[in-house]
Amino acid sequence: MRLLVTRQMTEAARDAIAARFDVDFRDKGPLSEQAAAQALADYDAVLPTLGDRFTAGAFAGGSPRCRLLANFGVGYNHIDVTAARAAGVAVTNTPDAVTDSTADIALTLLLMTARRAGEGERLVRCGAWTGWTPTQLLGTHVTGKTVGIIGMGRIGKAIAARCYHGFGMQVLFFNRSAVSAPGVPARRVSDLHDLLRTCDFAVLAVPGGAGTRHMISAAELDALGPRGFLINVARGDVVDETALIAALQTGRIAGAGLDVYEHEPIVPKALMSMENVTLLPHLGTAAEEIRTAMGLRALDNLIAFSEGRSLPDLVN
Ligand code: 8YV
Numbered sequence: 001m002r003l004l005v006t007r008q009m010t011e012a013a014r015d016a017i018a019a020r021f022d023v024d025f026r027d028k029g030p031l032s033e034q035a036a037a038q039a040l041a042d043y044d045a046v047l048p049t050l051g052d053r054f055t056a057g058a059f060a061g062g063s064p065r066c067r068l069l070a071n072f073g074v075g076y077n078h079i080d081v082t083a084a085r086a087a088g089v090a091v092t093n094t095p096d097a098v099t100d101s102t103a104d105i106a107l108t109l110l111l112m113t114a115r116r117a118g119e120g121e122r123l124v125r126c127g128a129w130t131g132w133t134p135t136q137l138l139g140t141h142v143t144g145k146t147v148g149i150i151g152m153g154r155i156g157k158a159i160a161a162r163c164y165h166g167f168g169m170q171v172l173f174f175n176r177s178a179v180s181a182p183g184v185p186a187r188r189v190s191d192l193h194d195l196l197r198t199c200d201f202a203v204l205a206v207p208g209g210a211g212t213r214h215m216i217s218a219a220e221l222d223a224l225g226p227r228g229f230l231i232n233v234a235r236g237d238v239v240d241e242t243a244l245i246a247a248l249q250t251g252r253i254a255g256a257g258l259d260v261y262e263h264e265p266i267v268p269k270a271l272m273s274m275e276n277v278t279l280l281p282h283l284g285t286a287a288e289e290i291r292t293a294m295g296l297r298a299l300d301n302l303i304a305f306s307e308g309r310s311l312p313d314l315v316n
Helices: 011-018 033-042 082-088 099-114 118-124 155-166 192-198 217-223 239-251 286-306
Strands: 002-005 022-025 045-047 067-071 090-092 147-151 170-174 199-202 229-232 257-258 277-278
Touching: 002 011, 002 033, 002 239, 011 022, 022 199, 033 277, 045 286, 067 082, 082 147, 099 155, 099 199, 099 229, 099 257, 099 277, 118 277, 147 192, 170 192, 192 217, 192 229, 192 286, 217 229, 217 239, 239 257
Parallel strands: 002 022, 002 045, 045 067, 067 090, 147 170, 147 199, 199 229, 229 257, 257 277
Antiparallel strands: none
16 A cells, blocks of 8 residues: 655654555655645545645546545544535544643643743843843733633643643633533533623634634624733634734734744744744644654554544544
């Protein structure tokens, strides 16, 4: 079986994959639609990542040689899974492996933004800190506040656990389908605007894709209000970035912590220029152990596929 891995992996993941398959590791940026189509024609299976453009157009050539896209990552909004299915291509992802590290980054953003940590760090680094004063860089206290989690899947629940156990926060959540076990005391709010009006910190943990695109726009930001913070560890286009910039510039929300952007890796200058915005470069799962675990989870799916077994993490 010929396999294409579209990016460099950690050494441990690369060695485990190479020990099992006849594999090419690409070492360039994301696959264009045309390169994705070529990969589908040239390989039996592909291990793609965020940004590889497996769009409907990439599958337009009909029934390709490739029969499995073993995606590296839980989010697969860069793959048109319906077009993949129509072309006979299975798609799998890597749930569980990403959960805790992504929740950790949500809390990193929440704390950094509320406590003005980025701004403080910049002040120290540029040599402009003149010393402690009782009123310097006063932020917003986190412990005991209310978090509103939008998307109560695995990652949302892991964020809830951290907020509840670590910071004694009240946990509210919004989820389109029923959630059987939130894991901590948490109240479901059926109206998104009600949730946004009630919480101090709104944290986005929904899947990306057409169903959630611009779920947070001007009206939602107004519901969050001038004392509310928005944290996004989901996908950039869940938030209407233009509306977010306008809300931040006019003080209609208090601040934002972002790990993802609408047009990655482009980060609007307007966001960079605002001190009340924390900007991270999609660090959600960027820890050595986690990236290895993700690679190994994708490998589990590849092995199951090569042995003709059912795929553990099939999404289409
Ligand atoms: C991954 C992520 O690094 O798992 C996900 O969905 O967003 C990231 O943390 C990325 O998707 C790798 O393809």
